Amino acid sequence: MEAFLPYIPLTFVIFIVIATIYLGIWATKKAKTASDFFVASRSVGVGMNAAAISGEYLSAASFMGVAALVMKHGYDPLWYPVCYAAGYLFLLLFIAGPLRRFGAYTIPDFAEGRFDSPGFRKIAVTFVLFIGFFYTMPQMKGAGITMSQIMGWQYWVGIAVVGSVITFNVAIGGMKGITFVQAFQYWAKMFAISVPVFVLMSVYGGYGTNMAKAVDNPKNVPTLEVGSTIQAPGKPAVVVDQPNTPAPGAQTNDTWMQPFGTLTKKHGYPLLYTYSLIMALVCGTAGLPHILVRFYTNPDGRAAKRTTFWVMVLIGVFYIFTPVWGTLGRWAIPELYATGKTDAVVIALPKKHESPLMGAILSGITSAGAFAAFMSTFSGLLVSMSGALAHDIYGRMLRPNASPESRLVAFKVAAVIIGVVAMALGLLVEQFDIAKMVGWAFAIGAASYFPLLLMGSWWRGMTRQGAAAGMLIGGVLSLIAIVLFMFIDSKVLQIKLHPLVLTLIEQPAIWGVPLSIIIMIVVSKMTARSIPADVDMKMLRLHAPEEMGLSKNYIEH
Amino acid sequence: MASAVMRRQLALSVQVAAVFLIMLFGLPLFNYFFPELANRKMFGFTASWFFLGVLFYPLTWVLSWYFIARSNAMENDIARTLERGEARHEQHEAGEHQ
Numbered sequence: 001m002e003a004f005l006p007y008i009p010l011t012f013v014i015f016i017v018i019a020t021i022y023l024g025i026w027a028t029k030k031a032k033t034a035s036d037f038f039v040a041s042r043s044v045g046v047g048m049n050a051a052a053i054s055g056e057y058l059s060a061a062s063f064m065g066v067a068a069l070v071m072k073h074g075y076d077p078l079w080y081p082v083c084y085a086a087g088y089l090f091l092l093l094f095i096a097g098p099l100r101r102f103g104a105y106t107i108p109d110f111a112e113g114r115f116d117s118p119g120f121r122k123i124a125v126t127f128v129l130f131i132g133f134f135y136t137m138p139q140m141k142g143a144g145i146t147m148s149q150i151m152g153w154q155y156w157v158g159i160a161v162v163g164s165v166i167t168f169n170v171a172i173g174g175m176k177g178i179t180f181v182q183a184f185q186y187w188a189k190m191f192a193i194s195v196p197v198f199v200l201m202s203v204y205g206g207y208g209t210n211m212a213k214a215v216d217n218p219k220n221v222p223t224l225e226v227g228s229t230i231q232a233p234g235k236p237a238v239v240v241d242q243p244n245t246p247a248p249g250a251q252t253n254d255t256w257m258q259p260f261g262t263l264t265k266k267h268g269y270p271l272l273y274t275y276s277l278i279m280a281l282v283c284g285t286a287g288l289p290h291i292l293v294r295f296y297t298n299p300d301g302r303a304a305k306r307t308t309f310w311v312m313v314l315i316g317v318f319y320i321f322t323p324v325w326g327t328l329g330r331w332a333i334p335e336l337y338a339t340g341k342t343d344a345v346v347i348a349l350p351k352k353h354e355s356p357l358m359g360a361i362l363s364g365i366t367s368a369g370a371f372a373a374f375m376s377t378f379s380g381l382l383v384s385m386s387g388a389l390a391h392d393i394y395g396r397m398l399r400p401n402a403s404p405e406s407r408l409v410a411f412k413v414a415a416v417i418i419g420v421v422a423m424a425l426g427l428l429v430e431q432f433d434i435a436k437m438v439g440w441a442f443a444i445g446a447a448s449y450f451p452l453l454l455m456g457s458w459w460r461g462m463t464r465q466g467a468a469a470g471m472l473i474g475g476v477l478s479l480i481a482i483v484l485f486m487f488i489d490s491k492v493l494q495i496k497l498h499p500l501v502l503t504l505i506e507q508p509a510i511w512g513v514p515l516s517i518i519i520m521i522v523v524s525k526m527t528a529r530s531i532p533a534d535v536d537m538k539m540l541r542l543h544a545p546e547e548m549g550l551s552k553n554y555i556e557h
Numbered sequence: 558m559a560s561a562v563m564r565r566q567l568a569l570s571v572q573v574a575a576v577f578l579i580m581l582f583g584l585p586l587f588n589y590f591f592p593e594l595a596n597r598k599m600f601g602f603t604a605s606w607f608f609l610g611v612l613f614y615p616l617t618w619v620l621s622w623y624f625i626a627r628s629n630a631m632e633n634d635i636a637r638t639l640e641r642g643e644a645r646h647e648q649h650e651a652g653e654h655q
Contacts, residue, residue, distance in 0.1 A: 089573075207601050215602065259585070305629070313618055
């Protein structure tokens with residue numbers, strides 16, 4: 001009995017992988033060509049499309065990372081799910097409408113159409129790769145620790161196996177952005193985050209009950225069970241022999257449950273940290289490249305708006321559940337504080353269930369949900385990054401006359417190269433929290449894509465030089481700041497910086513977003529002569545109601 | 558003409574965004590300056606946790622719903638002003654959507 005328990009979660013995982021691949025192949029057969037895919041899916045209903053957008057959006061960061069950060073830091077990480085969801089409101093208010101009317105659904109398309117500049121397209125494509133790689137790293141980490149939790153594999157083995165399977169699947173064409181498959185994955189994730197937590201709450205008490213344990217005893221720390229084994233990284237395993245041993249690495253309840261705890265206060269500037277984090281997440285969501293394209297699949301603007309509303313509801317309900325996991329985990333499995341593996345909480349917590357069989361089944365469900373999360377996100381990113389390499393860099397810059405067959409080969413080669421690089425990067429980031437890494441990807445997007453889309457849609461005086469300069473400088477400086485912080489935090493780089501500087505490089509959005517916008521304004525004013533001659537027509541296309549038929553479709557290729 | 562349309566759209570977006578931003582940026586300030594209120598017990602949670610972790614989502618849904626209703630009404634109006642000939646048709650369609 002004991003021996004075959006680990007195979008129960010593995011079975012669930014294999015099932016979700018095969019089901020996803022099978023559905024992908026089945027749906028691909030039904031849609032014959034790429035344009036067929038776009039046109040066919042324009043008939044997709046609001047509910048299906050909202051589920052598909054949500055399915056593509058909810059990554060390992062949402063599924064595993066948020067619960068983990070809440071367990072580790074308490075109140076402060078609640079900003080992550082709130083802003084992941086609320087970012088859609090910003091998208092709805094400022095970006096989705098104009099972009100839909102304009103008919104551009106990828107950022108390179110918008111960049112080229114709005115500024116008549118194919119050269120600008122290249123810069124936009126570069127950022128697809130920057131942000132994409134940042135986004136794939138946490139997905140890879142999720143794969144590594146899920147497999148080490150359920151099978152006891154080494155971290156790198158999980159990454160190598162899962163990364164290869166998904167890369168291979170994308171390269172042979174088994175996974176495209178199929179609406180139906182993504183909608184299926186949303187419901188798989190929703191089921192996996194909610195149903196097990198209800199079973200666990202019936203054992204450990206409800207959300208409020210578990211919170212009250214912290215609220216009523218502000219000075220307490222979670223304690224380890226006698227007989228449990230803890231293994232801090234790089235140290236020998238220790239068996240707990242004293243009752244009421246506080247879990248090493250856990251903070252007191254009041255620090256945990258109150259705002260400005262260990263996440264935002266660590267450099268001593270909690271308000272600044274909080275605001276910068278909020279800006280990164282809200283503006284970053286509004287500029288996410290792979291989400292925008294989905295709004296095209298609505299039949300009209302009104303349906304697009306209704307879809308956005310339902311996306312906010314679907315992901316909001318999902319996110320209400322994630323902190324419940326972190327709260328239950330704080331009391332039920334405090335040894336994760338000592339081992340530093342809080343990112344595994346949604347997989348590890350169910351295994352604590354009194355019945356090992358029930359525990360294995362629940363853990364199987366959450367493992368399958370985690371797989372649905374990093375499969376959908378990693379595949380989606382791999383498709384858009386390989387597409388950018390094959391379509392924009394190979395097909396437009398290197399070999400403009402390449403045949404469709406050689407472009408397809410280029411796509412496959414690009415997918416394999418990007419998959420391998422993503423796996424290699426994933427090996428380097430084991431110590432960083434999943435949700436924080438995704439937050440960094442958002443910060444880069446917030447300082448590059450978001451200003452481009454916002455200013456490009458609403459300011460007629462923007463020139464391509466201004467847009468390019470703002471996007472490049474804002475995005476690249478944010479990227480450099482974050483990478484610098486990662487090197488300092490992992491002690492690869494031994495330099496001492498002022499805590500204010502540390503705050504600003506860990507969370508660069510608070511200066512990155514305004515900087516990018518200011519550069520756009522200044523450079524555009526300086527180059528006002530190159531405002532496109534037909535700018536009024538472009539602004540009209542961006543803003544006139546769709547029924548007037550002024551939009552032009554850029555997605556024809 | 559484009560700029561007049563744009564200004565009306567922007568005014569609506571900015572209005573809704575202002576309410577949202579006050580909620581979003583006001584909460585950290587509230588937490589910072591009124592910690593005893595923010596940390597008061599409410600349904601087992603602290604008040605601030607309950608607001609951010611549970612209530613915040615439905616509030617954004619309300620804002621989004623309000624924006625969509627106003628924005629659709631405004632587009633009908635703009636389309637009517639811009640293309641008087643087709644105005645009756647638009648109105649008819651809008652009626653069907655609701």
